[in-house]
Amino acid sequence: MSQPETIIEKIWKKHVVHQEEGKPDLLYIDLHLVHEVTSPQAFEGLRMNSRKVRRPDLTFATMDHNVPTIHRNVIKDAISKKQMETLEENCEEFGVSLADIHHPDQGIVHIIGPELGLTQPGKTIVCGDSHTSTHGAFGAIAFGIGTSEVEHVLSTQTLWQAPPKTMQVKVNGKLGTGVTAKDLILAIIAKFGVRFGSGYIMEYTGEAIRDMSMEERMTVCNMSIEAGARAGLISPDEKTVQFVEGRRHAPKGEEFEKAEKEWLALATDEGAVYDSTVEINADEIEPQVSWGTNPSQCVPVSASVPDPEKVTDDEDGVRRALEYMGLEPNQPIESIELQHVFIGSCTNARLADLRKAARMIEGRKVHEGIRAMVVPGSFAVKQEAETEGLDRIFMEAGFEWRSAGCSMCLGMNDDIVPPGEHCASTSNRNFEGRQGNGARTHLVSPEMAAVAAVEGHFVDVRKYTSAAERVI
Amino acid sequence: MEAFVRHSGLVYPLNRANIDTDQIIPKQFLKRIERKGFWKFLFYNWRYDDDGNLRDDFSLNYPEYQGASVLVAGENFGCGSSREHAPWAIQDYGFRVVIAPSFADIFYSNCFKNGILPVQLKRDEVSQIMDRAGGGECYLSVDLVDQIVFDRTGWSATFEIDEYHKNMLLNGWDEISVTLTYDDAISAFENQQN
Numbered sequence: 001m002s003q004p005e006t007i008i009e010k011i012w013k014k015h016v017v018h019q020e021e022g023k024p025d026l027l028y029i030d031l032h033l034v035h036e037v038t039s040p041q042a043f044e045g046l047r048m049n050s051r052k053v054r055r056p057d058l059t060f061a062t063m064d065h066n067v068p069t070i071h072r073n074v075i076k077d078a079i080s081k082k083q084m085e086t087l088e089e090n091c092e093e094f095g096v097s098l099a100d101i102h103h104p105d106q107g108i109v110h111i112i113g114p115e116l117g118l119t120q121p122g123k124t125i126v127c128g129d130s131h132t133s134t135h136g137a138f139g140a141i142a143f144g145i146g147t148s149e150v151e152h153v154l155s156t157q158t159l160w161q162a163p164p165k166t167m168q169v170k171v172n173g174k175l176g177t178g179v180t181a182k183d184l185i186l187a188i189i190a191k192f193g194v195r196f197g198s199g200y201i202m203e204y205t206g207e208a209i210r211d212m213s214m215e216e217r218m219t220v221c222n223m224s225i226e227a228g229a230r231a232g233l234i235s236p237d238e239k240t241v242q243f244v245e246g247r248r249h250a251p252k253g254e255e256f257e258k259a260e261k262e263w264l265a266l267a268t269d270e271g272a273v274y275d276s277t278v279e280i281n282a283d284e285i286e287p288q289v290s291w292g293t294n295p296s297q298c299v300p301v302s303a304s305v306p307d308p309e310k311v312t313d314d315e316d317g318v319r320r321a322l323e324y325m326g327l328e329p330n331q332p333i334e335s336i337e338l339q340h341v342f343i344g345s346c347t348n349a350r351l352a353d354l355r356k357a358a359r360m361i362e363g364r365k366v367h368e369g370i371r372a373m374v375v376p377g378s379f380a381v382k383q384e385a386e387t388e389g390l391d392r393i394f395m396e397a398g399f400e401w402r403s404a405g406c407s408m409c410l411g412m413n414d415d416i417v418p419p420g421e422h423c424a425s426t427s428n429r430n431f432e433g434r435q436g437n438g439a440r441t442h443l444v445s446p447e448m449a450a451v452a453a454v455e456g457h458f459v460d461v462r463k464y465t466s467a468a469e470r471v472i
Numbered sequence: 473m474e475a476f477v478r479h480s481g482l483v484y485p486l487n488r489a490n491i492d493t494d495q496i497i498p499k500q501f502l503k504r505i506e507r508k509g510f511w512k513f514l515f516y517n518w519r520y521d522d523d524g525n526l527r528d529d530f531s532l533n534y535p536e537y538q539g540a541s542v543l544v545a546g547e548n549f550g551c552g553s554s555r556e557h558a559p560w561a562i563q564d565y566g567f568r569v570v571i572a573p574s575f576a577d578i579f580y581s582n583c584f585k586n587g588i589l590p591v592q593l594k595r596d597e598v599s600q601i602m603d604r605a606g607g608g609e610c611y612l613s614v615d616l617v618d619q620i621v622f623d624r625t626g627w628s629a630t631f632e633i634d635e636y637h638k639n640m641l642l643n644g645w646d647e648i649s650v651t652l653t654y655d656d657a658i659s660a661f662e663n664q665q666n
Binding site: 026045065130146158162226314431 | 488502547555581586651655
């Protein structure tokens with residue numbers, strides 16, 4: 001029998017176009033996702049050098065980062081408008097498919113890829129966006145690239161990449177009731193730090209991962225980059241196959257049956273060796289809330305903000321974070337008063353996320369003084385949610401119900417958190433100024449965001465779970 | 473791309489860890505469709521006050537660091553968003569070298585596409601530079617051929633860099649032009665896939 005291999009090695013080997021001493025591997029790219037913010041300079045580079053897009057059929061574009069989520073017919077911001085028009089022109093000139101702002105396929109690029117069946121196991125997938133790691137949930141090697149690399153892929157359908165080191169992130173046991181995929185990935189980053197994945201592709205394994213739905217797996221893989229890893233993935237299983245089957249770009253009929261066998265065979269072999277392994281016990285994890293300005297700065301909701309005097313590492317960083325966040329050392333997390341709640345982003349804006357949040361707020365009202373907003377991850381998610389009546393549940397509770405886009409995750413459109421105000425956000429980054437200059441972001445799960453909207457401050461969602469179950 | 477062989481210049485120390493690309497260039501400046509002109513927006517929220525005036529209390533604005541071309545920072549420099557606007561802003565401001573104990577992967581590879589040399593030194597070596605540059609004028613030379621950082625006092629430190637990136641910078645090669653010479657191999661791969 002051949003040497004046992006990880007899924008990472010299996011996919012990599014199948015995509016090496018050229019290998020030579022003293023160079024990285026020339027890696028073939030199966031799917032290139034494009035959006036308006038990181039592509040204009042790449043297309044301009046092609047034009048200046050009279051180059052073409054090598055494989056328009058493997059390239060797919062949408063608009064997500066700076067699209068308005070309300071009043072979409074009039075784009076007030078002239079520079080945003082110009083950027084979106086530029087993408088339209090570029091896609092037309094170079095023959096690339098585009099889901100523009102009014103297209104029924106439009107949405108956050110990492111949400112529509114899986115929705116349309118473009119994302120498939122075994123593929124190499126890139127996008128000029130660091131959260132491309134999301135697609136790893138399907139057992140694909142998916143990573144974010146810069147604009148020069150976008151141009152390189154457009155022109156050659158390849159990238160020069162050194163073979164990655166492999167890391168297993170093993171999640172033992174089961175997550176408790178009310179503890180979500182988001183809490184797991186935040187707890188992993190809190191435990192191991194924001195750069196433990198640097199230079200690695202991570203594979204998430206273990207019982208808690210196998211138990212997860214595809215939506216939950218996407219949430220976990222999405223935040224691999226916040227651990228420093230360019231990519232994170234999960235070996236495909238029956239859930240993966242079922243999710244992909246029947247989607248528009250998925251193989252059909254006999255082709256699908258053949259693909260299914262190949263996909264399942266990609267799973268990491270028994271006895272395969274990783275360059276590194278870390279472990280975490282799922283049953284010890286509580287709902288998480290970030291208190292600082294990077295995603296490792298988070299604690300269980302029942303805990304308090306740390307005291308810089310008592311931390312062992314980066315005391316200055318902790319002090320600066322607390323000052324920026326306007327928090328006192330040892331302040332209980334539950335005492336942080338909120339002014340905004342944002343449910344959205346490529347981390348947590350799929351239908352399953354909205355369903356879970358809606359369940360928590362059904363029949364309840366958003367607390368006075370809180371501005372709460374739901375931004376579905378795609379046009380399709382929005383429509384399905386409306387068919388189920390989730391929009392009514394949110395709006396009756398006092399949430400704003402918006403159209404699809406990245407929105408308040410990074411505030412490139414008008415959806416901004418004002419200086420000094422606190423936001424419970426289901427997004428992925430709590431960096432200084434991320435949601436608006438001076439904005440104070442707290443990363444949480446959709447369920448935690450929903451109950452925080454009702455209470456006006458953080459509460460342990462597990463106290464609510466049973467109440468919601470009683471209602472239903 | 474402009475080649476990089478060696479460079480000497482004034483050091484600007486920014487002693488913070490985990491400086492993310494949102495800090496290097498905030499999102500409101502990513503809407504532009506050009507590659508140039510980003511120098512004004514580098515470290516925008518730290519450099520300017522709410523009225524858009526330069527802040528006296530941010531060190532990049534201090535008189536002694538004007539004209540700096542060697543940026544020295546803490547661990548995990550360039551983490552977060554993949555935006556290449558970050559190295560564009562750094563390069564456009566006038567920096568040619570960034571020194572740190574560690575870099576985020578995407579930022580690190582973005583540097584090489586833009587004629588910036590990212591130099592990874594040991595923690596204590598970076599601390600030594602921080603201490604000296606924090607006290608005032610400090611000039612460093614960086615030689616990519618010999619993979620060494622040094623100054624006139626005899627202080628020096630060597631660094632690792634892979635051959636591929638080194639050659640790319642030394643020659644100022646356009647990576648796409650190089651890859652297009654492998655066109656036959658790419659076509660053969662595609663045919664075999666089909």
